[in-house]
Amino acid sequence: MPKVISRPAPLTASALLQLMWLASPALPVGGFSYSEGLEAAVESGRIDGEASAGTWLVDQLRLAQARADLAVSAAAHRAWARGDAARIAELNDWVRMTRETMEMRLQTEQMGRSLLEWLRTRDAGAEAPDARIAQLAALRPAPTWPVAFALAVERSGAPLREALLAQAFGWAENMVQAAIKAVPLGQSAGQRMLARLVEAAPEAVDLALACTDGERQAHAPMLAILSARHEAQYSRLFRS
Template sequence: MSATTQSLPAASLLQLIWLASPALPVGGFSYSEGLEAAVDCAGVSTEEAAANWLSDQLHLSLARGDLAVIAQAIPAWRNADISRVKALNDWVVQTRETSEMRLQTEQMGRSLLDWLRNHNSISPAHLDVCAALPPTYPVAFALAASPLAAGVPDCLSAYAFGWAENMMQAALKSVPLGQSAGQRILARLAAEIPAAIAEAMALSDAERQAFSSMLAILSSQHETQYSRLFRS
């Protein structure tokens, strides 16, 4: 190991693993973020097609939207820049292109805030500010990560891997696929996460965006899909 390499403190590492866990009680398992509609309407019916779909979603949607927001929201929370936090939260709400996408980020944000109230890591003042927004999930996640002795890239890695695990599980249920296929998809996404994080951290406010036209169309179709497993 290089002498200049700094290890993340164990307590912060464990907190990041906790935040990335699909067992975190925020309801992430109940959403497919358009994947279920893609299976039904866009021919995502094989392991390769599901992997390609999720890879595109990672780079074209998550990196340019949620990850870019978190990269800016963590230092805003750390610096108590509440006006900046509010602006980022407003941006997330305004760029959710369907009602189910907006309901997802609002529900998961509220649930994460409720989880944070059971811990001592966040100041009551910041909890009150977050509740008043009300929080979207990326902004609530940034609050949860802000007190940790972890750099922004590590925090983004936790968020992105948690997303990847949830989406892999959604693929297993909706395509459907076996466990081995799911692990191959997760391995591909994990290998691509560092590049997505680098892209997210390089984006300015003017470059950040959440426009994904096909995803928005499929999400709209999912809202009236006859039979479905997921809430988005």
């Protein structure tokens, strides 16, 4: 008997457009208002130009995003697809409990709540409302960003890897814009930084896809220290 090779579902035009929408800075979730410690890194002198900002963000993508938010979104996407409410609650709790500062926790909760409202708006008037949106809303004290994003991309019908690439790109674009404002840098420098992040994104996504529960972690000591300092930073543009 010939071997059957399992291939992922193709990315349809509709699903592609949904991913572009979800990755867009125009998505009303407030991602543009956070720098995730980058502003504090500028204040402390660890970031002083395009090269250091680009290196900081590539490291953050590989060491923090790939092993935490992207990995959670991958696991949550699978859980939403099979209707595993207990697993969703477990992942949501993990995100909250591993946020090392108050502003990091508030960011993931605020963005999660905002995406929930966007999903509610999209689902309003549907002939068959998606009961999973109510499950997302029931997470306490709030749905977190990677868990909410996982539901949004699962509803799009896009393959998981492409969904995580969209998530990584959306994060990268927001962070590059934060660097342009905080360092500050020009638009051309921002595009060069974004090119570095785009090159690094597939490897980060593949790491997230392969990440087991035992390997998933959100421990980034210097990022946590800078985030804690940012909470009391005298002058700042961003909420984290």
